[in-house]
Amino acid sequence: MDRRYFLQGMGATLATGLVVACGGGESDSSDSDNSNDSSSNNSDAFQADPNLGTAPGVSAKSRVIVVGAGMGGAAVAKYLRLWGDAIDVTLVERLPTYTSNIMSSLVLTGQRTLGSLTYTHDRLRSGYGIRVVYGEVVAIDPVGVSVTLADKTVLKADRIVLAPGIAFDDVPGLSDPDRMPHAWKAGAQTTLLANQFNAMPANGTAILTIPKVPYRCPPGPYERACLLADWMKVHKPQAKLLVLDANADYVAERDNFASAFTGLHAGVIQYIPNAEVSEADPATLTLKTLAGNFKGDVINLIPRQRAGALITSQGLANASGGRFAGVNVLSYASTVAGADKVHIVGDSSATTQPKAGHIANQEAKVCADAISRLLSGLSPDPAPVTNSACYSTITQTQASWLTAVFQYDAATASMQAVAASSGASVGWDSRNFREMDTWFSALMADTFA
Structure with a gap:
C-alpha cells in the first residue's frame, strides 16, 4: 500500500470545515502579536495497514529518536515502525502515561474522569517494537544528531523528532x-478547577480567559x-460566566459560538472581546485587562502559549517572533x-x-513517511495532505463539528x-455529541494502540 494514498485517503474520509479552528494556525514566518465530527466518521480510516512493508533501501542500522509521547510523538514513533520496519525507534518521554486534552473539559462537568482519558505506551512497545525510555531530555546536538538526558545518558541517532x-x-x-x-494540560489542574466550580456560590461569578492566537486546542475555550x-x-442557577477574549472576535466557529x-x-455568559490579561491578583481573584478589571469567585486563566521549553532552550524557535518552531512541512x-x-x-511547530x-x-504521519523516504535516499512526498476534524460541546449533550483538509501549496x-x-x-x-465519542476513540486507538 502506498503511504501517500493512505494519507490522502484519511483526509478524504474525515473531511466534511472551514477553519481557523481550534485556536487557529499561523504564518510560517510571523505572528502579528508575538504565545470535534465529520458527519461520516469511519473508524477504519484510523487503522494502520499491517501489510505496509519496509521502505526499500532502509538500513537496519537507521535510528530515530522521538522526544515526547503525546499525540504527535506517539503517532510518529508508531508509523515510523509501520512504514520503515528496519528503522530502530526510541521514544523518550518524561511520564509513564499520557492524559488526553481532548474531551478533558468534560471532567469539569463530571461527565468524564481523568482515568478515562489516560493512555500508556505499552502497546507501542509490545506491538511495534519501539524502545521506550522514561527520562527528561536536557540537550540536543542537531549536528551530531544526539540527545542528552538529565541523568547524562546520551542517545545517538540518524534523525531526531x-x-x-x-x-x-x-x-x-500570578x-x-x-x-x-x-486546566489546559489535563491532569491535576483539571481536578482542581472542577472542585473550584463545585464550591462556587450558586450566585457566584466565574471567569474564563481566552489567550491570543495561536493557542493549542482542544480543549477549546x-x-x-x-x-x-x-x-x-x-448546578449554579444564579451564577454568571465572564468570557474575557484577548482577541477582537471569535476565532473559531464564529456562527455557532x-x-x-x-x-x-x-x-x-457575558462575552468581552479585546480583554487581554495584563496582570493577575490571586489574593483577591482579580484580573487586570485592556478592557477593565474583573473579579470572580472562580477564575480559569488560560495563559498565552508558545513552543515547549525544549524548543526554545535549544534555539529552535525561529518563527512567530521566536514563539514557535519553523519547519519545512514536507518533512517537518x-x-x-x-x-x-x-x-x-x-x-x-509553526504552520x-x-x-x-x-x-x-x-x-506525525507526514513526518514518518518523509523520514522513511529520506533514510532510503529518496525525497519526501511533494504533495502531502492533512485533515483537521474537531467537535465542540455546545451543551452537555449536544455538539457541533467542523473539519478542514489541508494540501501543500508549492507557491507558499x-x-x-x-x-x-x-x-x-x-x-x-x-447526534454530533454521540459521534464525538466514536471519533475520539478511533483517533486515540490510531495513536496509542
Whole structure:
C-alpha cells in the first residue's frame, strides 16, 4: 500500500470545515502579536495497514529518536515502525502515561474522569517494537544528531523528532497558579478547577480567559465556556460566566459560538472581546485587562502559549517572533540552519494548520513517511495532505463539528485549506455529541494502540 494514498485517503474520509479552528494556525514566518465530527466518521480510516512493508533501501542500522509521547510523538514513533520496519525507534518521554486534552473539559462537568482519558505506551512497545525510555531530555546536538538526558545518558541517532507540546507565558502577578488554574494540560489542574466550580456560590461569578492566537486546542475555550454555562444552569442557577477574549472576535466557529453565547447561553455568559490579561491578583481573584478589571469567585486563566521549553532552550524557535518552531512541512524538518535532521511535529511547530491533537496525529504521519523516504535516499512526498476534524460541546449533550483538509501549496511552501473539501455543521445536536465519542476513540486507538 502506498503511504501517500493512505494519507490522502484519511483526509478524504474525515473531511466534511472551514477553519481557523481550534485556536487557529499561523504564518510560517510571523505572528502579528508575538504565545470535534465529520458527519461520516469511519473508524477504519484510523487503522494502520499491517501489510505496509519496509521502505526499500532502509538500513537496519537507521535510528530515530522521538522526544515526547503525546499525540504527535506517539503517532510518529508508531508509523515510523509501520512504514520503515528496519528503522530502530526510541521514544523518550518524561511520564509513564499520557492524559488526553481532548474531551478533558468534560471532567469539569463530571461527565468524564481523568482515568478515562489516560493512555500508556505499552502497546507501542509490545506491538511495534519501539524502545521506550522514561527520562527528561536536557540537550540536543542537531549536528551530531544526539540527545542528552538529565541523568547524562546520551542517545545517538540518524534523525531526531521533537514533539514537546506547548509551554505557557508567565502572567504578571500570578504567584500562585492554583488560585487561577488553566486546566489546559489535563491532569491535576483539571481536578482542581472542577472542585473550584463545585464550591462556587450558586450566585457566584466565574471567569474564563481566552489567550491570543495561536493557542493549542482542544480543549477549546469557547466550547468549554458553553459546556460550563450549561452545567451552571443546573448546578449554579444564579451564577454568571465572564468570557474575557484577548482577541477582537471569535476565532473559531464564529456562527455557532456567537449564536450559543448570545442565544442559548445568553442568561449565563457575558462575552468581552479585546480583554487581554495584563496582570493577575490571586489574593483577591482579580484580573487586570485592556478592557477593565474583573473579579470572580472562580477564575480559569488560560495563559498565552508558545513552543515547549525544549524548543526554545535549544534555539529552535525561529518563527512567530521566536514563539514557535519553523519547519519545512514536507518533512517537518527544522528550518534552523544546521538542524535539518531535527524534525518538529505537533503544537510546537509553526504552520498554517491548527494546533490540535488530530493535526498532530496527521503531521506525525507526514513526518514518518518523509523520514522513511529520506533514510532510503529518496525525497519526501511533494504533495502531502492533512485533515483537521474537531467537535465542540455546545451543551452537555449536544455538539457541533467542523473539519478542514489541508494540501501543500508549492507557491507558499505551506499547507493551505482546501475549501471544497472542508465544512462545518450548522448548529449543534445530540447526534454530533454521540459521534464525538466514536471519533475520539478511533483517533486515540490510531495513536496509542
